[in-house]
Amino acid sequence: MITFDGVTKRFPGGMTAVDDLDLEVPEGQVVVFVGPSGCGKTTTLRMVNRMIEPTDGRISIAGDDIMAVSAPALRRGIGYVIQQIGLFPHRTIGENIATVPQLLGWDGQRTTDRVQELADVVGLPDDVLDRYPHQLSGGQRQRVGVARALAVDPPVMLMDEPFGAVDPIVRSRLQDEFLRLQDDVRKTILFVTHDIDEAIKMGDRIAIFSEGGVLEQYDTPENILAEPANDFVSDFLGSERGLKRLALIPASNVEAEAGPVVSRDDRLDSAAETARRYGTDWVVVLDTDGGVVGWIAADQLAGDGTVADLSPRPFRVLVRADDSLRAALNAMVISHTGVAVRVSDDSRYEGVLTRAALTGELK
Amino acid sequence: MTGQILAVEILNWDWVGRNLDTVGGRLVEHIVLTLVPVALGFLFAFPLALAAIRWPRLYAPLLGFTGFLFTIPSLALFVLMIPFTGLSVTTAIVPLTLYTLLILVRNTVEGLNAVPRDVREAAEAMGYTPLRQLFRVELPLALPVIIAGLRIATVTTIGLVTITAVIGQGGLGFFFITGFTRSFPTALTVGLTLSVALAVIADLGLLGVQRVMTPWQREAA
Numbered sequence: 001m002i003t004f005d006g007v008t009k010r011f012p013g014g015m016t017a018v019d020d021l022d023l024e025v026p027e028g029q030v031v032v033f034v035g036p037s038g039c040g041k042t043t044t045l046r047m048v049n050r051m052i053e054p055t056d057g058r059i060s061i062a063g064d065d066i067m068a069v070s071a072p073a074l075r076r077g078i079g080y081v082i083q084q085i086g087l088f089p090h091r092t093i094g095e096n097i098a099t100v101p102q103l104l105g106w107d108g109q110r111t112t113d114r115v116q117e118l119a120d121v122v123g124l125p126d127d128v129l130d131r132y133p134h135q136l137s138g139g140q141r142q143r144v145g146v147a148r149a150l151a152v153d154p155p156v157m158l159m160d161e162p163f164g165a166v167d168p169i170v171r172s173r174l175q176d177e178f179l180r181l182q183d184d185v186r187k188t189i190l191f192v193t194h195d196i197d198e199a200i201k202m203g204d205r206i207a208i209f210s211e212g213g214v215l216e217q218y219d220t221p222e223n224i225l226a227e228p229a230n231d232f233v234s235d236f237l238g239s240e241r242g243l244k245r246l247a248l249i250p251a252s253n254v255e256a257e258a259g260p261v262v263s264r265d266d267r268l269d270s271a272a273e274t275a276r277r278y279g280t281d282w283v284v285v286l287d288t289d290g291g292v293v294g295w296i297a298a299d300q301l302a303g304d305g306t307v308a309d310l311s312p313r314p315f316r317v318l319v320r321a322d323d324s325l326r327a328a329l330n331a332m333v334i335s336h337t338g339v340a341v342r343v344s345d346d347s348r349y350e351g352v353l354t355r356a357a358l359t360g361e362l363k
Numbered sequence: 364m365t366g367q368i369l370a371v372e373i374l375n376w377d378w379v380g381r382n383l384d385t386v387g388g389r390l391v392e393h394i395v396l397t398l399v400p401v402a403l404g405f406l407f408a409f410p411l412a413l414a415a416i417r418w419p420r421l422y423a424p425l426l427g428f429t430g431f432l433f434t435i436p437s438l439a440l441f442v443l444m445i446p447f448t449g450l451s452v453t454t455a456i457v458p459l460t461l462y463t464l465l466i467l468v469r470n471t472v473e474g475l476n477a478v479p480r481d482v483r484e485a486a487e488a489m490g491y492t493p494l495r496q497l498f499r500v501e502l503p504l505a506l507p508v509i510i511a512g513l514r515i516a517t518v519t520t521i522g523l524v525t526i527t528a529v530i531g532q533g534g535l536g537f538f539f540i541t542g543f544t545r546s547f548p549t550a551l552t553v554g555l556t557l558s559v560a561l562a563v564i565a566d567l568g569l570l571g572v573q574r575v576m577t578p579w580q581r582e583a584a
Contacts, residue, residue, distance in 0.1 A: 049488055074490075075489065086483075088500060090503045100490060103495075
Protein backbone atom coordinates (compact mmCIF):
# COMPACT_ATOMS: atom_id res chain seq x y z
CA MET A 1 0.00 0.00 0.00
CA ILE A 2 1.26 3.47 -0.91
CA THR A 3 -0.08 6.37 1.14
CA PHE A 4 0.12 10.04 0.17
CA ASP A 5 -0.50 12.29 3.13
CA GLY A 6 -0.83 15.99 2.38
CA VAL A 7 1.81 15.78 -0.34
CA THR A 8 2.66 19.03 -2.10
CA LYS A 9 5.33 19.81 -4.66
CA ARG A 10 6.17 23.35 -5.63
CA PHE A 11 9.03 23.89 -8.05
CA PRO A 12 11.42 26.80 -7.75
CA GLY A 13 9.67 29.65 -9.52
CA GLY A 14 6.42 28.97 -7.72
CA MET A 15 4.78 26.44 -10.08
CA THR A 16 2.67 24.02 -8.05
CA ALA A 17 2.85 20.54 -9.58
CA VAL A 18 1.05 18.63 -6.82
CA ASP A 19 -1.32 20.28 -4.39
CA ASP A 20 -1.98 18.77 -0.96
CA LEU A 21 -2.58 15.23 -2.20
CA ASP A 22 -4.18 12.65 0.08
CA LEU A 23 -4.53 9.28 -1.58
CA GLU A 24 -4.11 5.58 -0.91
CA VAL A 25 -3.00 3.00 -3.43
CA PRO A 26 -4.44 -0.28 -2.08
CA GLU A 27 -2.25 -3.36 -1.78
CA GLY A 28 -2.14 -5.45 -4.95
CA GLN A 29 -4.09 -3.01 -7.10
CA VAL A 30 -3.29 -0.97 -10.18
CA VAL A 31 -3.99 2.71 -9.63
CA VAL A 32 -3.76 4.82 -12.77
CA PHE A 33 -2.92 8.52 -12.59
CA VAL A 34 -4.39 10.23 -15.61
CA GLY A 35 -4.74 13.83 -16.68
CA PRO A 36 -3.50 16.45 -19.14
CA SER A 37 0.18 17.38 -19.24
CA GLY A 38 1.10 19.65 -16.37
CA CYS A 39 -1.27 17.90 -13.97
CA GLY A 40 1.61 16.60 -11.86
CA LYS A 41 0.97 12.90 -12.43
CA THR A 42 4.58 12.08 -13.31
CA THR A 43 5.87 14.33 -10.54
CA THR A 44 3.72 12.44 -8.04
CA LEU A 45 4.97 9.10 -9.34
CA ARG A 46 8.58 10.23 -9.11
CA MET A 47 8.14 11.38 -5.54
CA VAL A 48 7.41 7.80 -4.50
CA ASN A 49 10.97 6.64 -5.27
CA ARG A 50 12.43 10.02 -4.35
CA MET A 51 13.56 10.94 -7.83
CA ILE A 52 11.80 14.17 -6.77
CA GLU A 53 11.54 15.25 -3.15
CA PRO A 54 8.16 16.60 -1.98
CA THR A 55 7.99 20.18 -0.68
CA ASP A 56 5.55 19.13 1.98
CA GLY A 57 3.70 16.07 3.24
CA ARG A 58 4.56 12.46 3.76
CA ILE A 59 4.63 9.37 1.56
CA SER A 60 4.76 5.90 3.02
CA ILE A 61 4.91 2.41 1.60
CA ALA A 62 3.30 -0.31 3.72
CA GLY A 63 3.32 2.14 6.61
CA ASP A 64 7.04 2.99 6.38
CA ASP A 65 8.00 6.58 5.64
CA ILE A 66 10.02 6.59 2.42
CA MET A 67 12.47 9.03 4.01
CA ALA A 68 13.46 6.41 6.60
CA VAL A 69 15.95 4.68 4.28
CA SER A 70 18.52 6.04 1.82
CA ALA A 71 17.22 6.84 -1.66
CA PRO A 72 19.25 4.11 -3.43
CA ALA A 73 18.10 1.47 -0.91
CA LEU A 74 14.48 2.60 -1.30
CA ARG A 75 14.70 2.48 -5.11
CA ARG A 76 16.10 -1.06 -5.18
CA GLY A 77 12.85 -2.19 -3.62
CA ILE A 78 10.61 -0.43 -6.14
CA GLY A 79 10.19 -1.54 -9.76
CA TYR A 80 10.39 1.31 -12.25
CA VAL A 81 9.35 1.33 -15.89
CA ILE A 82 9.41 4.41 -18.10
CA GLN A 83 8.28 5.11 -21.64
CA GLN A 84 11.82 5.50 -22.98
CA ILE A 85 12.66 2.27 -21.10
CA GLY A 86 16.22 3.43 -20.42
CA LEU A 87 17.90 0.09 -21.05
CA PHE A 88 21.67 0.22 -20.62
CA PRO A 89 23.01 0.11 -24.19
CA HIS A 90 26.38 -1.29 -23.10
CA ARG A 91 24.91 -4.31 -21.35
CA THR A 92 23.31 -7.40 -22.80
CA ILE A 93 19.62 -8.03 -22.21
CA GLY A 94 20.47 -10.59 -19.54
CA GLU A 95 22.77 -8.11 -17.78
CA ASN A 96 20.12 -5.41 -18.01
CA ILE A 97 17.55 -7.64 -16.32
CA ALA A 98 20.16 -8.55 -13.68
CA THR A 99 20.79 -4.90 -12.75
CA VAL A 100 19.07 -4.78 -9.37
CA PRO A 101 20.04 -8.32 -8.29
CA GLN A 102 23.65 -7.28 -8.92
CA LEU A 103 23.22 -4.07 -6.93
CA LEU A 104 21.85 -6.18 -4.08
CA GLY A 105 24.79 -8.59 -4.34
CA TRP A 106 22.95 -11.73 -5.35
CA ASP A 107 25.25 -14.62 -6.25
CA GLY A 108 25.75 -15.56 -9.88
CA GLN A 109 23.62 -18.70 -10.00
CA ARG A 110 20.63 -17.12 -8.29
CA THR A 111 20.83 -14.13 -10.65
CA THR A 112 21.12 -16.34 -13.75
CA ASP A 113 18.15 -18.44 -12.67
CA ARG A 114 16.05 -15.37 -11.99
CA VAL A 115 16.92 -13.76 -15.33
CA GLN A 116 15.91 -16.97 -17.09
CA GLU A 117 12.66 -17.13 -15.15
CA LEU A 118 11.80 -13.49 -15.92
CA ALA A 119 12.54 -13.94 -19.62
CA ASP A 120 9.88 -16.67 -19.62
CA VAL A 121 7.45 -14.60 -17.57
CA VAL A 122 7.50 -11.61 -19.94
CA GLY A 123 7.72 -13.76 -23.06
CA LEU A 124 11.26 -13.09 -24.26
CA PRO A 125 12.92 -15.80 -26.35
CA ASP A 126 16.07 -17.22 -24.72
CA ASP A 127 18.38 -16.17 -27.53
CA VAL A 128 17.86 -12.45 -26.93
CA LEU A 129 19.49 -12.60 -23.48
CA ASP A 130 22.97 -12.35 -25.00
CA ARG A 131 22.07 -9.54 -27.39
CA TYR A 132 22.36 -5.82 -26.87
CA PRO A 133 19.31 -3.55 -26.55
CA HIS A 134 19.72 -1.92 -29.98
CA GLN A 135 19.32 -5.35 -31.59
CA LEU A 136 15.76 -5.77 -30.25
CA SER A 137 12.41 -4.49 -31.50
CA GLY A 138 10.53 -1.81 -29.57
CA GLY A 139 8.07 -4.33 -28.17
CA GLN A 140 10.84 -6.67 -27.03
CA ARG A 141 12.71 -3.78 -25.38
CA GLN A 142 9.55 -2.86 -23.51
CA ARG A 143 9.31 -6.44 -22.21
CA VAL A 144 12.92 -6.23 -21.06
CA GLY A 145 12.05 -3.02 -19.21
CA VAL A 146 9.24 -4.81 -17.38
CA ALA A 147 11.46 -7.83 -16.63
CA ARG A 148 14.18 -5.57 -15.25
CA ALA A 149 11.67 -3.83 -13.00
CA LEU A 150 10.38 -7.19 -11.70
CA ALA A 151 13.85 -8.63 -11.13
CA VAL A 152 13.91 -8.72 -7.34
CA ASP A 153 10.14 -9.19 -7.10
CA PRO A 154 9.45 -5.76 -5.56
CA PRO A 155 6.01 -5.36 -3.97
CA VAL A 156 5.60 -1.91 -5.51
CA MET A 157 5.97 -0.88 -9.15
CA LEU A 158 5.97 2.58 -10.70
CA MET A 159 5.13 2.73 -14.40
CA ASP A 160 5.27 5.99 -16.34
CA GLU A 161 3.55 5.59 -19.73
CA PRO A 162 5.24 2.19 -20.02
CA PHE A 163 3.58 1.30 -23.30
CA GLY A 164 3.62 4.76 -24.84
CA ALA A 165 6.47 4.22 -27.28
CA VAL A 166 5.14 1.20 -29.19
CA ASP A 167 2.58 1.05 -31.98
CA PRO A 168 -1.09 0.56 -31.06
CA ILE A 169 -1.25 -3.14 -31.92
CA VAL A 170 1.84 -4.03 -29.88
CA ARG A 171 0.63 -1.71 -27.10
CA SER A 172 -2.68 -3.49 -26.85
CA ARG A 173 -0.94 -6.86 -26.71
CA LEU A 174 1.52 -5.69 -24.06
CA GLN A 175 -1.37 -4.29 -22.01
CA ASP A 176 -3.24 -7.58 -22.17
CA GLU A 177 -0.12 -9.56 -21.23
CA PHE A 178 0.63 -7.19 -18.41
CA LEU A 179 -2.88 -7.55 -16.98
CA ARG A 180 -2.54 -11.34 -17.12
CA LEU A 181 0.84 -11.07 -15.40
CA GLN A 182 -0.60 -8.76 -12.75
CA ASP A 183 -3.30 -11.37 -12.04
CA ASP A 184 -0.47 -13.67 -10.94
CA VAL A 185 1.93 -11.28 -9.23
CA ARG A 186 -0.56 -8.88 -7.61
CA LYS A 187 1.86 -5.97 -7.29
CA THR A 188 0.86 -2.61 -5.91
CA ILE A 189 1.20 -0.52 -9.04
CA LEU A 190 1.14 3.18 -9.69
CA PHE A 191 0.63 3.70 -13.42
CA VAL A 192 0.78 7.04 -15.20
CA THR A 193 -0.80 7.72 -18.58
CA HIS A 194 -2.41 10.60 -20.47
CA ASP A 195 -4.68 8.18 -22.32
CA ILE A 196 -8.06 7.75 -20.63
CA ASP A 197 -8.76 4.53 -22.55
CA GLU A 198 -5.53 3.01 -21.24
CA ALA A 199 -6.49 4.19 -17.74
CA ILE A 200 -9.89 2.50 -17.99
CA LYS A 201 -8.35 -0.69 -19.31
CA MET A 202 -5.45 -0.97 -16.86
CA GLY A 203 -6.77 0.54 -13.67
CA ASP A 204 -8.49 -1.06 -10.71
CA ARG A 205 -8.89 2.54 -9.66
CA ILE A 206 -8.28 5.78 -11.53
CA ALA A 207 -7.12 9.12 -10.14
CA ILE A 208 -7.96 12.00 -12.48
CA PHE A 209 -5.85 15.12 -12.03
CA SER A 210 -6.27 18.59 -13.50
CA GLU A 211 -3.61 21.22 -14.16
CA GLY A 212 -1.83 22.33 -11.02
CA GLY A 213 -1.94 18.88 -9.48
CA VAL A 214 -5.50 18.91 -8.19
CA LEU A 215 -7.10 15.49 -7.68
CA GLU A 216 -10.54 15.75 -9.30
CA GLN A 217 -11.82 12.22 -8.76
CA TYR A 218 -10.49 8.95 -7.42
CA ASP A 219 -12.63 5.86 -7.92
CA THR A 220 -13.10 2.70 -9.92
CA PRO A 221 -13.39 3.13 -13.70
CA GLU A 222 -17.01 1.96 -13.53
CA ASN A 223 -17.98 4.57 -10.94
CA ILE A 224 -16.09 7.39 -12.64
CA LEU A 225 -17.78 6.64 -15.96
CA ALA A 226 -21.18 6.29 -14.30
CA GLU A 227 -20.90 9.41 -12.16
CA PRO A 228 -18.19 11.90 -13.14
CA ALA A 229 -17.55 14.16 -10.16
CA ASN A 230 -17.57 17.39 -12.16
CA ASP A 231 -17.36 18.98 -15.60
CA PHE A 232 -13.59 18.59 -15.77
CA VAL A 233 -13.89 14.84 -15.33
CA SER A 234 -16.76 14.41 -17.77
CA ASP A 235 -14.91 16.53 -20.37
CA PHE A 236 -11.82 14.46 -19.82
CA LEU A 237 -13.76 11.21 -20.24
CA GLY A 238 -14.82 12.48 -23.64
CA SER A 239 -17.95 12.20 -25.74
CA GLU A 240 -17.92 8.40 -25.79
CA ARG A 241 -18.40 8.00 -22.06
CA GLY A 242 -21.43 5.74 -22.54
CA LEU A 243 -19.53 3.45 -24.88
CA LYS A 244 -16.57 3.32 -22.49
CA ARG A 245 -18.92 2.30 -19.72
CA LEU A 246 -20.50 -0.39 -21.86
CA ALA A 247 -17.03 -1.75 -22.53
CA LEU A 248 -16.58 -2.41 -18.80
CA ILE A 249 -19.89 -4.26 -18.28
CA PRO A 250 -20.08 -7.97 -19.17
CA ALA A 251 -22.96 -9.11 -21.36
CA SER A 252 -24.02 -11.49 -18.59
CA ASN A 253 -25.19 -8.46 -16.55
CA VAL A 254 -28.17 -8.02 -18.85
CA GLU A 255 -31.06 -10.47 -18.88
CA ALA A 256 -31.36 -12.15 -22.27
CA GLU A 257 -34.94 -12.29 -23.62
CA ALA A 258 -36.26 -15.52 -25.08
CA GLY A 259 -36.84 -13.96 -28.51
CA PRO A 260 -38.83 -15.24 -31.55
CA VAL A 261 -37.27 -18.67 -31.96
CA VAL A 262 -38.25 -21.28 -34.52
CA SER A 263 -36.81 -24.62 -35.51
CA ARG A 264 -36.35 -25.87 -39.06
CA ASP A 265 -39.21 -28.35 -38.74
CA ASP A 266 -41.69 -25.60 -37.85
CA ARG A 267 -44.35 -24.86 -40.42
CA LEU A 268 -44.09 -21.44 -42.04
CA ASP A 269 -47.44 -20.20 -40.72
CA SER A 270 -46.55 -21.07 -37.14
CA ALA A 271 -43.15 -19.33 -37.60
CA ALA A 272 -44.98 -16.23 -38.85
CA GLU A 273 -47.21 -16.44 -35.78
CA THR A 274 -44.08 -16.50 -33.53
CA ALA A 275 -42.82 -13.29 -35.16
CA ARG A 276 -46.20 -11.65 -34.73
CA ARG A 277 -46.37 -12.68 -31.09
CA TYR A 278 -43.00 -11.04 -30.34
CA GLY A 279 -43.74 -8.03 -32.50
CA THR A 280 -40.67 -8.53 -34.65
CA ASP A 281 -40.29 -8.76 -38.43
CA TRP A 282 -37.77 -11.59 -38.15
CA VAL A 283 -37.28 -14.93 -36.41
CA VAL A 284 -34.18 -16.77 -35.13
CA VAL A 285 -33.70 -20.26 -36.57
CA LEU A 286 -32.14 -22.93 -34.32
CA ASP A 287 -31.03 -26.44 -35.15
CA THR A 288 -32.12 -29.44 -33.09
CA ASP A 289 -29.13 -29.06 -30.69
CA GLY A 290 -30.03 -25.47 -29.91
CA GLY A 291 -27.27 -24.04 -32.12
CA VAL A 292 -27.93 -20.77 -33.97
CA VAL A 293 -28.47 -21.23 -37.72
CA GLY A 294 -29.43 -17.64 -38.58
CA TRP A 295 -32.48 -15.44 -39.06
CA ILE A 296 -35.30 -15.10 -41.56
CA ALA A 297 -37.38 -12.00 -42.36
CA ALA A 298 -41.07 -12.41 -41.40
CA ASP A 299 -42.35 -11.50 -44.88
CA GLN A 300 -40.71 -14.66 -46.24
CA LEU A 301 -42.74 -16.82 -43.88
CA ALA A 302 -45.69 -17.29 -46.22
CA GLY A 303 -47.26 -20.22 -47.96
CA ASP A 304 -47.05 -23.92 -47.29
CA GLY A 305 -43.99 -25.83 -46.23
CA THR A 306 -41.52 -25.60 -43.35
CA VAL A 307 -38.71 -23.30 -42.28
CA ALA A 308 -36.25 -25.79 -43.72
CA ASP A 309 -37.37 -24.74 -47.23
CA LEU A 310 -35.89 -21.29 -46.72
CA SER A 311 -32.24 -20.32 -46.32
CA PRO A 312 -31.65 -18.31 -43.12
CA ARG A 313 -29.13 -15.46 -43.13
CA PRO A 314 -26.32 -15.91 -40.57
CA PHE A 315 -25.63 -13.54 -37.67
CA ARG A 316 -22.23 -12.03 -38.32
CA VAL A 317 -21.48 -11.56 -34.62
CA LEU A 318 -22.62 -13.66 -31.67
CA VAL A 319 -22.15 -12.49 -28.09
CA ARG A 320 -20.98 -14.62 -25.18
CA ALA A 321 -21.49 -14.00 -21.47
CA ASP A 322 -18.02 -12.58 -20.84
CA ASP A 323 -18.07 -10.27 -23.87
CA SER A 324 -18.72 -6.63 -23.03
CA LEU A 325 -21.99 -4.81 -23.59
CA ARG A 326 -20.03 -2.69 -26.05
CA ALA A 327 -19.51 -5.83 -28.12
CA ALA A 328 -23.25 -6.52 -27.76
CA LEU A 329 -24.07 -3.02 -28.99
CA ASN A 330 -21.77 -3.57 -31.94
CA ALA A 331 -23.63 -6.81 -32.75
CA MET A 332 -26.94 -4.90 -32.63
CA VAL A 333 -25.93 -2.13 -34.99
CA ILE A 334 -24.48 -4.41 -37.66
CA SER A 335 -27.42 -6.82 -37.69
CA HIS A 336 -30.70 -6.17 -39.55
CA THR A 337 -32.54 -7.60 -36.59
CA GLY A 338 -31.31 -4.81 -34.28
CA VAL A 339 -30.60 -7.26 -31.44
CA ALA A 340 -27.53 -9.14 -30.25
CA VAL A 341 -27.82 -12.91 -30.00
CA ARG A 342 -26.19 -14.34 -26.92
CA VAL A 343 -24.86 -17.89 -26.99
CA SER A 344 -23.31 -20.12 -24.35
CA ASP A 345 -19.68 -21.16 -24.40
CA ASP A 346 -20.65 -24.28 -26.37
CA SER A 347 -22.47 -22.05 -28.88
CA ARG A 348 -26.05 -22.84 -27.82
CA TYR A 349 -28.68 -20.13 -28.10
CA GLU A 350 -29.36 -18.28 -24.83
CA GLY A 351 -31.53 -15.40 -25.98
CA VAL A 352 -31.40 -11.93 -27.46
CA LEU A 353 -30.15 -8.64 -25.96
CA THR A 354 -32.12 -5.52 -26.87
CA ARG A 355 -31.20 -1.86 -26.83
CA ALA A 356 -33.83 -1.25 -24.19
CA ALA A 357 -32.04 -3.71 -21.88
CA LEU A 358 -28.71 -1.95 -22.53
CA THR A 359 -30.14 1.45 -21.76
CA GLY A 360 -31.68 0.05 -18.61
CA GLU A 361 -28.30 -1.20 -17.45
CA LEU A 362 -26.72 2.26 -17.87
CA LYS A 363 -29.43 3.97 -15.82
CA MET B 364 72.32 5.42 -60.86
CA THR B 365 71.18 8.83 -59.70
CA GLY B 366 68.34 7.28 -57.72
CA GLN B 367 70.73 4.99 -55.92
CA ILE B 368 72.98 7.85 -54.90
CA LEU B 369 69.98 9.82 -53.65
CA ALA B 370 68.80 6.78 -51.66
CA VAL B 371 72.16 6.44 -50.00
CA GLU B 372 72.04 10.09 -49.05
CA ILE B 373 68.53 9.89 -47.49
CA LEU B 374 69.05 6.73 -45.51
CA ASN B 375 72.41 5.25 -44.65
CA TRP B 376 71.65 1.78 -43.37
CA ASP B 377 75.20 1.35 -42.07
CA TRP B 378 74.72 4.32 -39.79
CA VAL B 379 71.43 2.95 -38.60
CA GLY B 380 73.08 -0.41 -37.87
CA ARG B 381 75.91 1.20 -35.92
CA ASN B 382 73.56 3.42 -33.92
CA LEU B 383 70.76 0.97 -33.08
CA ASP B 384 71.26 1.51 -29.34
CA THR B 385 70.93 5.29 -29.69
CA VAL B 386 67.90 4.99 -31.92
CA GLY B 387 66.27 2.54 -29.53
CA GLY B 388 67.06 4.74 -26.53
CA ARG B 389 65.59 7.83 -28.20
CA LEU B 390 62.50 5.88 -29.20
CA VAL B 391 61.93 4.76 -25.62
CA GLU B 392 62.49 8.33 -24.43
CA HIS B 393 59.93 9.53 -26.95
CA ILE B 394 57.39 7.00 -25.75
CA VAL B 395 57.94 7.99 -22.12
CA LEU B 396 57.68 11.68 -22.96
CA THR B 397 54.34 10.93 -24.60
CA LEU B 398 52.84 8.50 -22.10
CA VAL B 399 53.65 10.49 -18.97
CA PRO B 400 52.06 13.79 -20.09
CA VAL B 401 48.96 12.07 -21.54
CA ALA B 402 48.50 10.02 -18.35
CA LEU B 403 49.09 13.03 -16.11
CA GLY B 404 46.84 15.13 -18.33
CA PHE B 405 44.01 12.63 -17.99
CA LEU B 406 44.57 12.46 -14.24
CA PHE B 407 43.99 16.22 -14.04
CA ALA B 408 41.38 16.44 -16.78
CA PHE B 409 39.09 13.79 -15.29
CA PRO B 410 38.30 15.54 -11.98
CA LEU B 411 38.15 18.87 -13.81
CA ALA B 412 35.59 17.39 -16.20
CA LEU B 413 33.55 15.96 -13.32
CA ALA B 414 33.59 19.38 -11.66
CA ALA B 415 32.46 20.99 -14.92
CA ILE B 416 29.52 18.58 -15.08
CA ARG B 417 28.60 19.07 -11.44
CA TRP B 418 28.87 22.86 -11.73
CA PRO B 419 28.10 23.65 -15.38
CA ARG B 420 29.05 27.30 -14.87
CA LEU B 421 32.68 26.19 -14.53
CA TYR B 422 32.74 24.63 -17.97
CA ALA B 423 33.10 27.74 -20.14
CA PRO B 424 35.92 29.31 -18.07
CA LEU B 425 37.64 25.93 -17.90
CA LEU B 426 37.52 25.52 -21.67
CA GLY B 427 38.68 29.12 -22.04
CA PHE B 428 41.67 28.59 -19.81
CA THR B 429 42.78 25.26 -21.24
CA GLY B 430 42.17 26.68 -24.70
CA PHE B 431 44.42 29.62 -23.84
CA LEU B 432 47.15 27.20 -22.69
CA PHE B 433 46.80 25.39 -25.99
CA THR B 434 47.46 28.58 -27.97
CA ILE B 435 50.80 29.34 -26.31
CA PRO B 436 53.53 28.46 -28.83
CA SER B 437 55.21 25.33 -27.55
CA LEU B 438 58.76 26.55 -28.03
CA ALA B 439 58.00 29.64 -25.96
CA LEU B 440 56.46 27.59 -23.18
CA PHE B 441 59.44 25.24 -22.96
CA VAL B 442 61.82 28.21 -22.80
CA LEU B 443 59.64 29.90 -20.19
CA MET B 444 59.99 26.83 -17.98
CA ILE B 445 63.81 26.84 -18.02
CA PRO B 446 64.28 29.42 -15.24
CA PHE B 447 62.21 27.23 -12.94
CA THR B 448 63.15 23.70 -13.82
CA GLY B 449 66.30 24.01 -15.93
CA LEU B 450 66.92 21.60 -18.79
CA SER B 451 65.27 18.71 -16.96
CA VAL B 452 62.62 16.23 -18.03
CA THR B 453 60.16 18.24 -15.94
CA THR B 454 60.64 21.19 -18.28
CA ALA B 455 59.39 19.00 -21.09
CA ILE B 456 56.62 17.21 -19.21
CA VAL B 457 54.81 20.16 -17.64
CA PRO B 458 54.01 21.97 -20.92
CA LEU B 459 53.24 18.71 -22.72
CA THR B 460 50.77 17.87 -19.97
CA LEU B 461 49.13 21.29 -20.13
CA TYR B 462 48.62 20.92 -23.88
CA THR B 463 46.57 17.72 -23.41
CA LEU B 464 44.11 19.33 -20.99
CA LEU B 465 41.90 21.14 -23.51
CA ILE B 466 41.15 18.02 -25.54
CA LEU B 467 40.88 15.65 -22.59
CA VAL B 468 38.61 17.90 -20.51
CA ARG B 469 36.38 18.69 -23.46
CA ASN B 470 35.98 15.10 -24.63
CA THR B 471 35.39 13.77 -21.13
CA VAL B 472 32.67 16.35 -20.49
CA GLU B 473 31.06 15.88 -23.91
CA GLY B 474 31.22 12.11 -23.58
CA LEU B 475 29.56 12.08 -20.17
CA ASN B 476 26.97 14.67 -21.19
CA ALA B 477 26.03 12.57 -24.21
CA VAL B 478 24.84 9.67 -22.00
CA PRO B 479 21.10 9.52 -22.77
CA ARG B 480 18.89 11.07 -20.12
CA ASP B 481 16.60 8.06 -19.90
CA VAL B 482 19.57 5.77 -19.26
CA ARG B 483 20.77 8.00 -16.45
CA GLU B 484 17.27 8.22 -15.01
CA ALA B 485 16.81 4.45 -15.18
CA ALA B 486 20.15 3.89 -13.43
CA GLU B 487 19.15 6.28 -10.67
CA ALA B 488 15.74 4.66 -10.30
CA MET B 489 17.26 1.15 -10.15
CA GLY B 490 19.12 2.27 -7.04
CA TYR B 491 22.65 3.05 -8.21
CA THR B 492 24.65 5.22 -5.86
CA PRO B 493 26.04 8.27 -7.72
CA LEU B 494 29.66 7.05 -7.78
CA ARG B 495 28.75 3.55 -8.89
CA GLN B 496 26.47 5.00 -11.56
CA LEU B 497 29.36 7.11 -12.86
CA PHE B 498 31.74 4.17 -13.14
CA ARG B 499 29.35 1.40 -14.15
CA VAL B 500 26.95 3.22 -16.44
CA GLU B 501 28.08 6.68 -17.50
CA LEU B 502 31.81 6.16 -18.05
CA PRO B 503 31.40 3.00 -20.15
CA LEU B 504 28.96 4.85 -22.38
CA ALA B 505 31.24 7.91 -22.60
CA LEU B 506 34.25 5.75 -23.41
CA PRO B 507 34.21 6.14 -27.21
CA VAL B 508 34.30 9.94 -26.95
CA ILE B 509 36.89 9.91 -24.15
CA ILE B 510 39.13 7.54 -26.10
CA ALA B 511 38.73 9.73 -29.18
CA GLY B 512 40.12 12.55 -27.02
CA LEU B 513 42.99 10.37 -25.83
CA ARG B 514 43.85 9.54 -29.44
CA ILE B 515 44.05 13.19 -30.45
CA ALA B 516 46.00 14.08 -27.30
CA THR B 517 48.45 11.22 -27.85
CA VAL B 518 49.11 11.93 -31.51
CA THR B 519 49.48 15.67 -30.78
CA THR B 520 51.91 14.96 -27.96
CA ILE B 521 54.01 12.61 -30.09
CA GLY B 522 54.50 15.55 -32.47
CA LEU B 523 55.19 18.07 -29.73
CA VAL B 524 57.79 15.86 -28.04
CA THR B 525 60.18 16.40 -30.97
CA ILE B 526 60.27 20.12 -30.16
CA THR B 527 61.59 19.43 -26.67
CA ALA B 528 64.87 18.52 -28.39
CA VAL B 529 65.79 22.21 -28.16
CA ILE B 530 65.85 21.94 -24.38
CA GLY B 531 67.92 18.78 -24.45
CA GLN B 532 65.07 16.24 -24.34
CA GLY B 533 63.20 15.44 -27.47
CA GLY B 534 63.20 11.69 -27.97
CA LEU B 535 63.26 11.18 -31.72
CA GLY B 536 63.42 14.97 -32.11
CA PHE B 537 67.10 14.64 -31.23
CA PHE B 538 67.66 13.23 -34.73
CA PHE B 539 66.10 16.32 -36.32
CA ILE B 540 68.64 18.55 -34.58
CA THR B 541 71.50 16.23 -35.55
CA GLY B 542 70.21 15.98 -39.10
CA PHE B 543 69.98 19.72 -39.56
CA THR B 544 73.14 20.81 -37.79
CA ARG B 545 75.29 18.23 -39.53
CA SER B 546 73.39 18.17 -42.82
CA PHE B 547 72.90 14.44 -42.31
CA PRO B 548 69.63 13.31 -43.96
CA THR B 549 69.75 9.81 -42.53
CA ALA B 550 69.13 11.14 -39.02
CA LEU B 551 66.19 13.19 -40.30
CA THR B 552 64.74 10.18 -42.07
CA VAL B 553 65.06 7.96 -39.02
CA GLY B 554 63.50 10.56 -36.73
CA LEU B 555 60.67 11.35 -39.09
CA THR B 556 59.82 7.76 -39.99
CA LEU B 557 59.86 6.51 -36.42
CA SER B 558 57.81 9.41 -35.01
CA VAL B 559 55.18 9.03 -37.72
CA ALA B 560 55.14 5.27 -37.19
CA LEU B 561 54.80 5.82 -33.45
CA ALA B 562 51.84 8.15 -33.96
CA VAL B 563 50.08 5.73 -36.29
CA ILE B 564 50.66 2.75 -34.00
CA ALA B 565 49.50 4.67 -30.92
CA ASP B 566 46.36 5.83 -32.72
CA LEU B 567 45.47 2.36 -34.00
CA GLY B 568 46.36 0.87 -30.61
CA LEU B 569 43.93 3.14 -28.80
CA LEU B 570 41.28 2.42 -31.41
CA GLY B 571 41.85 -1.28 -30.69
CA VAL B 572 41.51 -0.67 -26.97
CA GLN B 573 38.23 1.11 -27.61
CA ARG B 574 36.90 -1.77 -29.66
CA VAL B 575 37.81 -4.27 -26.98
CA MET B 576 36.22 -2.15 -24.26
CA THR B 577 32.99 -1.37 -26.15
CA PRO B 578 31.75 -4.75 -27.38
CA TRP B 579 28.19 -3.43 -27.68
CA GLN B 580 29.24 -1.10 -30.48
CA ARG B 581 30.88 -3.77 -32.56
CA GLU B 582 27.62 -5.46 -33.40
CA ALA B 583 25.96 -2.17 -34.25
CA ALA B 584 27.09 -2.26 -37.87
